[in-house]
Amino acid sequence: MLSEAVREILKHKANEIRKDVVRMLAIAGSGHTAGSLGMADVFTLLYFYILKHKPEKPNWEGRDRLILSNGHICPVLYATMAHAGYFDIEELWTLRKFGSRLQGHPHREFLPGIETSSGPLGSGLSQALGMAIADRMDFGNQSGRFFYCIMGDGELNEGQVWEAVLHAGKEKLHNLIAIIDRNDIQIDGYTHEVMPLEPLKDKWESFNWHVQEVDGHDFDALHGAIDLAKNVNNKPSVLIAVTVPGKGVKEIERKPEWHGKPPNKEEARRFLMELEKDF
């Protein structure tokens, strides 16, 4: 259990991050709103409570690695990194602009702290797995580093994901933790209509993963699940984090059409007021 104080700090942070996501997207005039808002709690917990990292020294060797496989939700990654101290909040307003380090989809070459370039779906888990294997080659089980891979649920349609799921089961990588944004939307509609994934837990279990379903907005539950995942020996772990796409802005919650569109100026004002008020 997190202490009351920590929980409040995390909630506050997550709300600040959501507001910045709305501002960034409105200024950029394009980008992905639903997933970014939906994953704000997960990112906040990771960057402010779980990850071993040094924002002032992004290439520190001992850091945990966070691989964002569904690169399109990078607004929440950038906003969280800015709040964690990787760069100034002001830089968030350059999202998607010419010369910006905050590319429309993350690019490792441009921004220290980004572990992999992503955008094309389906390849992040393979990369995280490769890193986890390299870590084991060098340190056995002793490095203390963990390799987190964030993925979308629509992303799980990609065949390559299942190649990696299969391979990770074989390698029994205890240091690999996947987190699925189970928000039931993708571009063309609800995930359960476009390409049903259930029974999702069974699928991953049958590939020899340790699986937990968890409320992606409950800090205590998320924290407990990640803690447990880190202590599973001999198996990779996956969290199926059930989230509400567009979380925090009632009028867009659970609406697939908000997958890939930004708020206009008027909407942004409304969204920000709601986020302000509710907090």
Next chain:
Amino acid sequence: MLNKHLNLNPKLFDSDVEQAPLRDGFGKGLVKAAEINEKVVGLCADVTESVRMHWFAQKFPDRFIQTGVTEQHMASCASGIAAMGKIPFISSYAMFNGGRNWEQIRTTICYNDVPVKIAGSHSGLSVGPDGGTHQALEDMALMRVIPRMEVVAPCDALEAEKATVAIANTKNPSYLRLAREQTPVITTADTPFEIGKSVILWDNTAQVDCIENRKPPTKNSRNSRVAIIACGTMVHKALVAGRELASRGFGVIVVNNHTIKPLDKSTLLNVASKVDFVITAESHQIYGGLGGAIAELLSENMPKRMAFIGVRDKFGQSGTGEELFKHYKMTHVDMVNAAITFAEG
């Protein structure tokens, strides 16, 4: 005249010239590279012996990763391994490793800027009986267009071995083009090899130029100086064609252009400046591979008439290598004929 400084195989024109598959050279080179550098690791997608990674796997079991038949995953997995400071070699048939996993190579390896080394075995027509599905005739084009990628197509097993050791040391991603079949050994252990350095194997232009009132090679010939620029398994055929043309009075330069990217511009432009006509030869589509690369270089700097020896916008099919090279007009005779046609034209 064969280049005396290269220590080439003295038996290279003999009918009993030693033969070895390029993939064997890769297998030996990988063991060497791994002995030199402990960061070298190997991944293979269920064709380990076939691509000759099994020698490495036996010697360094802890540094070998069997990925099963997952070429797309293998490419991205290697990207992650490279991001942790290692030098992964990934191997399968060129059609699948380079072909099937192209986008993973582009995004997770090249865009990501990590030094993954891609071995595409069984490239070209000479896969023979397996037929069109397995004959990668587009791989050099696919790999060449990706920024940062180096593309190397060695001419024989010894050169493949040297190339494998060499690409382990470059900081860029690399594509190494290999072939399955027996290929005449042109070089020796003492033949120099450097990535990005084209090799002039044969040059008799000086001799031809200095013979006053020399007999023209063909009836109306005006343009009798020709360069044949080849890569991979076509280099030996180019040498045979070059010698034949020289015996008919042509001035010929034969280039082993083992590095398709980055191109050795100065050597190639220097060669082009000495000839009237350029022939390229590759076991690949004539579009986008070696011929395309040379055409781009020349048309921008020193336009020359060219002929392209390669597959002309067709798929491959089953047959022996010999039958297929004949069918697709890719033998040394076709190179000789291209030069004669030009000279008479």
